[in-house]
Amino acid sequence: MPENPPKWAKLLLNKVCNDRFIDELEGDLYELFLRDIDTIGIRKARWNYTWAVLFSFRFYRMKLPIPLNIQLMLKFNLLIAIRHGVKNLSFSLINLFGLSFGIAATLYIALFALRELNYDQFHENKSNLYRAILVNNNGSKHRPTPSLLGETIETTFPGYKSCRIGQDPIKIGADNPLLIKEFYWSDSNFFSCFSFPLLRGNPKTALKEPNSLVLTASVAKKLFPDSDPFGKVIDVKIYDSDKLLSMKVTGIAADPPNNSTIQFQGLGSMQNATDMYVNLVDSWYFSWLSTFIRLPDDNKSFDADAFSDALGEKLEKLGQDGLNAYLQPLTEMHLHSKDIVKGDAQSSMDTVYMMGAIGLLILLISVLNYINLNTARAFTRLDELKIKEALGSYKSSILLQYMIEALLYVFLSAFIGLLLIIILIGPLNRLFDLEVSINTISFWQWFYVIMALLVTGIFAGTISGFKLVRGLISQKGLRITNYKEKSSGSRKILMGVQYVITIFLTTSTLLVYLQFQYMSNYNLGFKAEQLIYVPIDDRGLQQNITTIKEQFSKIPGVVATTVSGEKLPSEMNNSTMLTFDNSKDPIGVDLVSVGRDYFDVIGINLVEGRQFSKKYEVDSARSIIINQQAKKLIGDASVIGKLVDVDGLQREINGVIEPHHYSSLHSKVHPVVYFVGGPGNRDSPDNIYLRIETTQLNELYDRMTAVWEKFSADPIAINYVSKDFETAYAAEKRLMLLTNTLTIVAIVIAFLGLFGLITFMVRQKIKELCIRKILGAPILQIVKVLSSDFLLIFSISTLIACPLAYKFGKEWLANYPYNTGFDFSILLWAIGICLLISAIVIGIRILRLSSVNPAKILRNE
Amino acid sequence: MKGTQLGEFEELVLLSVGVLNGQAYGVNILDNILENIGRKVTVSTIHTALYRLEKKGFVSSYYGGESNKRGGRRKRLYEITAIGFRTLSEAKSQREKLWKLLPNFSFNYA
Numbered sequence: 001m002p003e004n005p006p007k008w009a010k011l012l013l014n015k016v017c018n019d020r021f022i023d024e025l026e027g028d029l030y031e032l033f034l035r036d037i038d039t040i041g042i043r044k045a046r047w048n049y050t051w052a053v054l055f056s057f058r059f060y061r062m063k064l065p066i067p068l069n070i071q072l073m074l075k076f077n078l079l080i081a082i083r084h085g086v087k088n089l090s091f092s093l094i095n096l097f098g099l100s101f102g103i104a105a106t107l108y109i110a111l112f113a114l115r116e117l118n119y120d121q122f123h124e125n126k127s128n129l130y131r132a133i134l135v136n137n138n139g140s141k142h143r144p145t146p147s148l149l150g151e152t153i154e155t156t157f158p159g160y161k162s163c164r165i166g167q168d169p170i171k172i173g174a175d176n177p178l179l180i181k182e183f184y185w186s187d188s189n190f191f192s193c194f195s196f197p198l199l200r201g202n203p204k205t206a207l208k209e210p211n212s213l214v215l216t217a218s219v220a221k222k223l224f225p226d227s228d229p230f231g232k233v234i235d236v237k238i239y240d241s242d243k244l245l246s247m248k249v250t251g252i253a254a255d256p257p258n259n260s261t262i263q264f265q266g267l268g269s270m271q272n273a274t275d276m277y278v279n280l281v282d283s284w285y286f287s288w289l290s291t292f293i294r295l296p297d298d299n300k301s302f303d304a305d306a307f308s309d310a311l312g313e314k315l316e317k318l319g320q321d322g323l324n325a326y327l328q329p330l331t332e333m334h335l336h337s338k339d340i341v342k343g344d345a346q347s348s349m350d351t352v353y354m355m356g357a358i359g360l361l362i363l364l365i366s367v368l369n370y371i372n373l374n375t376a377r378a379f380t381r382l383d384e385l386k387i388k389e390a391l392g393s394y395k396s397s398i399l400l401q402y403m404i405e406a407l408l409y410v411f412l413s414a415f416i417g418l419l420l421i422i423i424l425i426g427p428l429n430r431l432f433d434l435e436v437s438i439n440t441i442s443f444w445q446w447f448y449v450i451m452a453l454l455v456t457g458i459f460a461g462t463i464s465g466f467k468l469v470r471g472l473i474s475q476k477g478l479r480i481t482n483y484k485e486k487s488s489g490s491r492k493i494l495m496g497v498q499y500v501i502t503i504f505l506t507t508s509t510l511l512v513y514l515q516f517q518y519m520s521n522y523n524l525g526f527k528a529e530q531l532i533y534v535p536i537d538d539r540g541l542q543q544n545i546t547t548i549k550e551q552f553s554k555i556p557g558v559v560a561t562t563v564s565g566e567k568l569p570s571e572m573n574n575s576t577m578l579t580f581d582n583s584k585d586p587i588g589v590d591l592v593s594v595g596r597d598y599f600d601v602i603g604i605n606l607v608e609g610r611q612f613s614k615k616y617e618v619d620s621a622r623s624i625i626i627n628q629q630a631k632k633l634i635g636d637a638s639v640i641g642k643l644v645d646v647d648g649l650q651r652e653i654n655g656v657i658e659p660h661h662y663s664s665l666h667s668k669v670h671p672v673v674y675f676v677g678g679p680g681n682r683d684s685p686d687n688i689y690l691r692i693e694t695t696q697l698n699e700l701y702d703r704m705t706a707v708w709e710k711f712s713a714d715p716i717a718i719n720y721v722s723k724d725f726e727t728a729y730a731a732e733k734r735l736m737l738l739t740n741t742l743t744i745v746a747i748v749i750a751f752l753g754l755f756g757l758i759t760f761m762v763r764q765k766i767k768e769l770c771i772r773k774i775l776g777a778p779i780l781q782i783v784k785v786l787s788s789d790f791l792l793i794f795s796i797s798t799l800i801a802c803p804l805a806y807k808f809g810k811e812w813l814a815n816y817p818y819n820t821g822f823d824f825s826i827l828l829w830a831i832g833i834c835l836l837i838s839a840i841v842i843g844i845r846i847l848r849l850s851s852v853n854p855a856k857i858l859r860n861e
Numbered sequence: 862m863k864g865t866q867l868g869e870f871e872e873l874v875l876l877s878v879g880v881l882n883g884q885a886y887g888v889n890i891l892d893n894i895l896e897n898i899g900r901k902v903t904v905s906t907i908h909t910a911l912y913r914l915e916k917k918g919f920v921s922s923y924y925g926g927e928s929n930k931r932g933g934r935r936k937r938l939y940e941i942t943a944i945g946f947r948t949l950s951e952a953k954s955q956r957e958k959l960w961k962l963l964p965n966f967s968f969n970y971a
Binding site for chain 2: 021022023024025026027028029030031032034052055056058060061
């Protein structure tokens, strides 16, 4: 008995090769196999056999799933699909538009999500790059870090390299100076850490020497439109330190890509910063720099807990108890920084998830629509199917026909959807304030999109095909005319799912809308209306702040003026420690220097104590006023007159102000200490506030500009506090617009489907309805016949959708420390809206029915 | 007519079918080509050539008896058809015609 070839190879051969050729192929291979055993041994023979099988695949002898001439069948299936589409034009158009809108909406969301997820992914070392986030003893996380943090991490963990950058606005050029806000002092390893290409200059040495300056290509072009800036020495004015430097251009960098969180226009050597700011090198309280850490290249896994433990220990040794830091992966900066103070979070993962979910739901709705409408119309195609069956058609080929039809619809819709997006992407971007682009999709992403469409088409086609084929089996014989669908249970379920999604989306969009309204109309605790401020970024000009303020106050229409070190909404740039009891831990507070009459001007009352004490007229920083949050932490019943140590200086608490929100409602109100500061320091007042009461705004602006131009060559910036608070909610506004639009799309698609279904139902029951009419049934009864099913489905859907909407709504609201709360009336509103639109859709159809002459319909009977 | 052209490898296979005289099938065509021409090909290649030749009408096939030697599978035997033979001889005469036209110096390369 000779040995046998591998069993699986033989099986594969029989699976792949069709009957016409299997004898020849398998026989010949077996013969060769037997010969091989004799000549080269069993092992090699089996090996040869397997290879021969694997390479024996040829199209002409492939086993076909359906034994038909594929070309011909495809052609006729397409023809049938097109003829059907034209015959039932209204249905096909509903199908087509539903799918197109669904695909367009999903595509736009996919583009949006891809853009968000692609942030900072272009760095070559991204897996080893982290951002160090400072954690205070009260647990709050801060992006600004002291310069010592990077050094401490480097010494504690050998091989770790830190790259620190600190933002500092500058003005470049002597006669026509250019203000550059996104200017950073940076460590010299900037270009070896990040993958920002340097067009000119040496990336290793460009930032090494003090006074070296790297500009981006666009800034360089603006400064030197005609000449080559490289190697030139130019005057640079540093706003914050009020210094004038001569810096040499040692590099020209490409503009950072749009999907980079780090957006710089210029870079300077960190050496300059440490020379200018005395405390920067050795103070743990000077939190300003962003610290990035590059792990060694051979590092495979990073243990976050071990890192924090070791660093915490080291910091304790250095006398910084309670201070710690953690490393945030660079690629998470964009979407996972919401809880980090000044964390540059422009978006969040929640938004991406939310958008993704809405996109999928819309796609689901449109696909369900297609399936529902198709199966509902099944009976109109029964003649065709019966004849096919009678002529001996395979069930699989009928299924394939529906698949091809579904694919045709899906790809046609995808084409229309794509066209819609290409046409509408500009207006949509403007509406949502986004920069989504269709060009950013890579080849592979297109491939996935096409695959997803293919799967969608096959899914829709299979489901509707299966349903039809099953319906066909249940109807034996050729009784075509009295076909009556036995059960439409699955269709009711599909419709229910659509209703659940619609109610859910409506609730969500209402909730987002209410939250946005809540935040915009929230009582901030001070009078934000009619309050404007003028920031003075130029440190030199700040010496004159009192003079400018005095001159502003003389302008008619200006009621009162004051100064403050913070804008409103505030960023709280100056965090420090407050010690009130040597036996207790110090508390982290934000320090703000203001004018004496600050609280009067912006409209905040004191609940305890009085204004800044006149006692400290000379040494004004010793008199402080705190807010409620700070008072709570100090915990004393009466804090007035208490001496505390803030930022290394003993100060007296003179008053406590009533609660107010100095920044947007995204963040909680933190403990704040206010003091009266003079000019010339980093924490000096640099904003003039004006309480105005006038309708002649243009005149006011003109007079203010006239005053301003006496002191500064820069243009004046006039900001409204209330407007700036509004812009703080831009992300919510965008989310609201997005969810609103998408929900409307979803509702339109769902109700297009409902309209189709109702039309079909009317068509199916038209004779019954006409007889009822003739017998004198009131219109209400006809409404009842048509809508009783819908009402049942709608009620069940409501029962499912409401708890879901409640759960997710609650979770979303939890992101906001100050939120509107989940009001159950939202659910009622959502249900009401959906019910109303359903009623309108059904009503339109019934109105059309009431004008039908029953005799015409019943004539044939 | 398009599709009745004879490819180079197809010509070899068709000739082999003729040589084997009614007993031609995959394995012995393979052997014949290896012995007489010295070309090693896979059996699937030969099958494909046979399939094309049959479609063009140059060979006809019938099933031979099954045997243990083939694992219970039948042989598919091929023989050359009249039209196949004519195409073959036409190809040959065309070539000879061209050979005759070849100038004398060709011996330099022989």
